[in-house]
Each structure stands twice: as structure tokens, then as C-alpha cells.
Amino acid sequence: MKIYNTLTAKIEDFVPIKHPFVGIYACGPTVYDYPHIGNLRTFCCVDFLRRILDYFSYDVKLVINITDVDDKIIKAINQNGVSLKEYTSKYEEYFFSSISKLNIKPACFYPRATEHINEMVEIIKLLEQKGVAYRTEDNSIYFSVSRFNDYGKLSKIDKSNLKKGVRVDVDQYDKEDPVDFALWKSYTQSDGDVFWDVEIGKGRPGWHIECSAMNRKYLGQPFDIHAGGIDLIFPHHENEIAQSECAYGKTLANYWFHVNHLIVEGQKMSKSLNNILTINDISNPFALRLLYLQTHYRNKLNFTFDGLRAAENALNSLDAFVKTLFDIKMYYELEDNFDGNINDEIDRMGKRFIHGFESSLLDDLNTPKALSYLFDLSGEFFVFMNKNPKIVKFSDVNYLIALIEKVDSVLGLNLTVFTQLPSDIQELLKIRKKAKLEKDYTTADNIRVRIQEMGYVVEDTPWGTRCRRK
């Protein structure tokens, strides 16, 4: 499998440290607000990565952290007069429900920052011992960037250029160097109840140290893949590397996987533009998932509602294709006719499809291309079937259904999962069937309209009438 590595800026062969095990750490949400569809894109792309590795029989251990303490959270709880836990658990739940709507497979661990203070303290102590961390007058602890020679290797940022651009933060007045970053922030009155009184002092962790602590605890060092949004490359991931590699003298992670941004109608999502969209603004989360699949993860994705509608239509046509396969399967099941080898032409289609699909995924997760093979399969199948519908037999469709089920373990579109029709619709369909037999088309058409109004499509096919959700 080939994968782009931000660290080397090249597409490389993926070789895990200990085959078939793969450790992945992805920077998760800061639970101070609702996750927007940009955040969700990153998690979805990490899900693609994970599912692809699963598909190719790797044994994946995925860790996604939850940042449940930081400046913004503290500010918010002060304003709202609630406890840290009360505040963050609400947004944590929202995060979990959002990713579940997008059919993102759960990670193996979701460690919380506040539950790993000891692990952070351990690293900070080591850094102090090694003399790469120092204390300021207020007893905060900073990492001295100048002591780490490899600083900038991930983001390709030159330390000397960096200094020019950096604005000095007023409350960090006594840092030795403006680019140094906080490992431990000493307690101030405004922190309220949010502090840990530990041997390095009373205070709270800096942002970067939590990830270093948690990925080390769950995956060891080095581990295979570190993932996250593209904007985390600098400074977050650069700083994580600095801390972890300085403390332990070992590489932090071998591969760095970064997902590009999602923009909305050509603009960055931001509060000032009032264009922040969450999962609740999306009528059909599976269409959003398909939209994510249709753009390569390293390219910007311009989200528009027209685009979402287009994805929804595409999803419908895939749905119609798979439904057709199931209709045919059911038809022969009712006839008790399971006979037949797989037709040569169908077999060729299937092989071409799987080969194209898999090789696209192996090429740096080319999900848009992989998907194109599924549409090709649908087209080829219909062409074949249109020549003579009844030439397609039970074993042909059964074979194709199995293939689609298999690739859907990566796509996660639930293409072969159907929910039963509501009983009132089933009842209407029965009445319509009778009306049709009696050539009472007025009644039949009226019922069709009624069912459509309930959000379903009614279609008459050579294998009987079918009804699916629109």
C-alpha cells in the first residue's frame, strides 16, 4: 500500500513496524463546541484509512483523543458557571453522535486529556532533566525550541524565519524565545477549579503535551501513523515531535497523514462568516460521506448544497442498482431456483471491478477513483441485463452482492443494508398490486403518488414492484 507521508513529502510504501499490526493516532476533537463538517471530514478520512487497512487484513489499533481541557473550555465554563465535566461531556456526546451518523467505525480508545495528567507530568519531568524545558517566573514550564535541531522537519518551517513572523503573546512575556511553547501552565485565579496539583507544580497541561502522552501510552514510541487535519502540522504536530523525540530520543511516528480542509461555497468556515455547518444541517449524512469519498483526502473539498444534492442523487442511483440485484435474487429465491454457474461476462465484470477498486485504494487512498469502478460496474451490469433481463441468474447477482458487501466495508455507505418498509406502505403496495392486476390504473397511480408523498419511490420491474426510500 502506498501512502503520502507529510514528513518526507513523498508517497511511500507503507511498512508497519510490526506486521500486521498498525497503530494509528488521530488528533480528535476539542470538546468546546459542536464538530462541524470540516472536522467531520478529517474523522471520516481517518475512517477510510482505517477501513482500508482493515480491508487488507491489517490489525489496526486506532486511538482518537479527546481534548477536554484548554483555554477556550476554561473560558466557556467560567462564563456559563458549569463544571468542566458537565460542559465537556455535552460536546463529547455530540461528537460521538455526529460520527455515528456518518457511519464512522469507533476507534479502539478515546482517551481524555484530563485522565492522563500523570503521563504528561512524566514527559515534562524528563524534558526538565534533559535541560530542554525551563521554568518562567510564574512557574510555568516551556519547551526550548532552540534545543531541538530537527525542529521544523515536519512543517518544513525554518526556525529563523519563524521567529520573524511570530507575534509575542502578552501573557507569555517571560518566554526565552517567542517560538517556545508551554508544556505546563501554572495556575492562575481565572482557572477556577481547573487545576492539577502535581509534583511539577499546580496548573494544567499545555495543548501539545497531551497528545505526546496519550499516543505514547496507547501505542508506544515509535508508532506507525499519526493523523490529523492539515492545519495541525504547525505548530501542534511539530511540537509533539519536539517533545516526544527529545524526551525519549526516538522517532515519534513513521508516517504522518494529513487531511486537507473543507471549505464552504469557496470560503473558509468561520464564526464571523456565519457559515459553520454541523451534521444537523445535513439532510442525509450518507450523502455527505459519499461527497467525502468523491474528493481525494489531500485536496481541498469545496462543500456546496448543490454538491450535496448531487451526491444524494448518486447515492440513490447506487441504491437502485443494489436494489435491482436484490430484487433478482429474491425473484429466484421465490422460484426456488438457485441454479446456474456464474455467467462469464458477469465474472469478468466482477473481477475488473474488484481489481480496479483495490488498486485505487492501495494508491494513497484514491477513493474517488475506487468509487468510479463501482459506477462502472453498475453501468456494465445494466447494459448486460438490458439485452435480456432473464439471462441474469441467482448465482450472478449473489456473486455481485457479495462483492459490493465486501467493498462497502471500506465505503461504509450501507449499500446492502435495507430496513423493512413500514407496514402502512406494505399494505398500500398490496392494494396497488391488486389494482394493477385488474388494470385499474387510476387507483394504482393514486397509490403510487401517496407512497411518494411518504418519501418512497415505487418502481415496476420485470421482477415485480419495488419500493425504496428516496
Add this chain to the structure above:
RNA sequence: GGCGACGUAGCCAAGUGGCAAGGCAGGGGCCUGCAAAGCCUUGAUUCCCGGGUUCGAAUCCCGGCGUCGCCUCCA
């Protein structure tokens, strides 16, 4: 100022040296009791512009133009 990305049909989007994937939308036709779905057909002689390398370039090189990101919290 420093670092970097992108510009492919009406829209979205693959392709990074050998005849321009796929999706959505539109036109015409077939099928259908009518529909829906599907099929057929139609659409970039050309990949922002100008040069260059090459037998051959959307793809490599140089120079423009344009859009955007990061360098500050950020997925």
C-alpha cells in the same frame, strides 16, 4: 516577508510523459399501461495563459495570470 497548494466540460472530480476516468445536471431516443429506474445517444480536438524539453506533455522545465492555505487558536 517566509513556506506551500491548487487552476481539467455547466457544476463536482480522477488522471502527473503515450488516444482526457467517474459522478451530478441538460438535450434527443428506446423501454414502460403511465411512471420510475435503466440503456442508447449528445457534450473538453483539449486540460488558466505564453514559451521550452521530448517522437510524444493536462502531466516535466521556465515565465506570467488567478484562487487559496499555513507562518497566531484551528480538523
